[in-house]
Amino acid sequence: METSSLIKVTKTENSKINQVDFDNLVFGKTFTDHMFICDYKDGSWQTPEILPYQPLTLDPSAKVFHYGQAVFEGMKAYKDEQGKAWLFRPEENFERINKSSKRLNIPEFIKEYFLEGLNELLKLDSAWIKSGQDAGNALYIRPFVIATQAGVMASPSTEYKFIIICSPVQAYYTKDVKVKIADYYSRAANGGFGAAKAAGNYAGQFYPTKLVQEEGYDQVIWTDDTNHEHLEEAGTMNIFFRINDTLVTCPISERILDGITRKSVITMAEKLGITVEVRKVTVTELIEAANNGSLKESFGSGTAAVISPIGTIAHKDNVWTLTKPEDCYSAAIKKAILDVQYNVAEDTFGWRYEVK
Template sequence: MKSSTQQAIEITKANESKIGQVDFENLTFGNIFTDHMFVCDFIDGKWQTPKITPYAPLTLDPSARVFHYGQAVFEGMKAYKDDNGDTFLFRPDENFKRINKSAARLAMPEFPENYFFDGLTELLKLDNEWIKPGFGNSLYIRPFVIATQAGVSASEANEYKFMIICSPAQAYYSGDVSVLVAEKFSRSANGGIGYAKAAGNYAAQFYPTNLAKKEGYQQVIWTDADTHEYMEEAGTMNVFFRVNDTLLTAPTSDRILDGITRKSLIDIAKKEGVSVDVRPVKVSEIVAAAKDGSLKEIFGAGTAAVISPVKAFGYQGNHYELEKQENSFASLFKTALMNIQYNKAEDPFNWRHKI
């Protein structure tokens, strides 16, 4: 993580902290936010002076382009506090690169590296008390960019707002889920914006997911838009399949998000001596593996939950249950990854960055 301040950050502290009103033992993910937020506006072709201000609502013109043409990208990160009270980020360079990659795809200006890292560091220092120690506790960090220029002409905006807001989070566990393999709907298409963390990608997922819920499934495994023959992602997460003792996952592409948790789990699996096969994964081969018993595990991978195990999946009217594994890859990899994030183990990959 780099930090080379070229522009001072204007900091306005909150008069009083809200932290005393928060029940940290009963948090709902993403509903409570810290005392401060980072804001920087793009006007007249350049990013203006970055600021940290008290967390507060925004005032935007009703014709702001974000509302009409969907120029909005975001990231998901976490800060962790170890037993000594030290704070760490996990692979923040990857988040910075990806939000700029997403922005470029939506014709939005890239954000300066020093603004991002210096702003994030100062924000975390100000709201450090919101980062609670304890395995599973964290501070969820949401950087995002929106088009703010007023006017409804159909073109990219020339004014934007870059922000970072933070939300305290507990250990994320909602139980093993059942998923429905998509036969009609797709998350993204060739040449589209599937690889970008664009707001519209997620809006388009809600309707098919709600249909799946009516059938008794919590999430959807998305298939390719061309043939619906290949598995791509699970809900809002990358997806892995364990067939016997080999781990399968689809390669990244312009349809599939380059997940930071995904690439970290691949590296951990290889370090643990697990065979990893990154290739297109056919629905038919997973169904066949479920039938002959060689399909041992399916799990999603992402920042919020780290790993979300799948207990069953549905396809073409059939339901396939997975037998619970005593020494699951999902459990092994999640523990290994979180031990690095919480400074409980060595970090051979140099992923951990101290604030």
């Protein structure tokens, strides 16, 4: 193993890997032996380090606890049957976390630190990445930035930590998702930070999500906050609708996350010969399509599950159940993307990034 010249590495003396049951993982609960950490202070990012996975010690007045200055990314590493590990479009994650940071007034990170840090971390914890496309075996990677300066003045922090932690995972959703379209609560404001992958965009969804879960649904499909008439995203997924044989998804905006899986789904669908329209989708149009049978499929896209088929859509007191058509788009697109991710198909678009 080569040692990076950029990153200071301290290896653990006690690997936890033998204590882990890789066939019975709970999503996001088990973490690998190491973590990447880089401090920002005195106006610049300091020397990045890889350390044994360990708790953070922060002053109770640290700004992240009070003012939510925190952004993150979600990405995955996959191991092929030859034992090679691959990342999927990591430069997109790097660019997006910096866009999120900018909106939250967090200093942008350094590309070499990010890519080399990821590479070193994944080499060190390579045994934690299990092959097995059918089981959905992968390593979920969570880069995040938190404001660590002590002090309760409501102003941007002068100190931050950029951290990467990794969690071995299996397939995320097993059943079709039941969603309810928002008609009162909202996720993001016009001129707000809905497009940022920011901590503050998530906490606000938990209560409205709990309300729909009490009615038997899994997630909320968020709509615009003005009229609740435009379908936007699901909070942890972008959303797609197949109307007749056209795949439709709304354009991204300052209210909607620019999903990397979303982009990949659009590109891959077109490669598979599916017509894709990126345009606004109204609740009225969706209801009409659901009622007249032209709504053939719907699914969410995101890093965790790639594609999560939606089986039930509700709006106010109306409920529609979707039956998968024989020429199921979501299954075809999901398989095509997974085949690239697990290195069993040609990487036409240059999406794969080898860990080496």
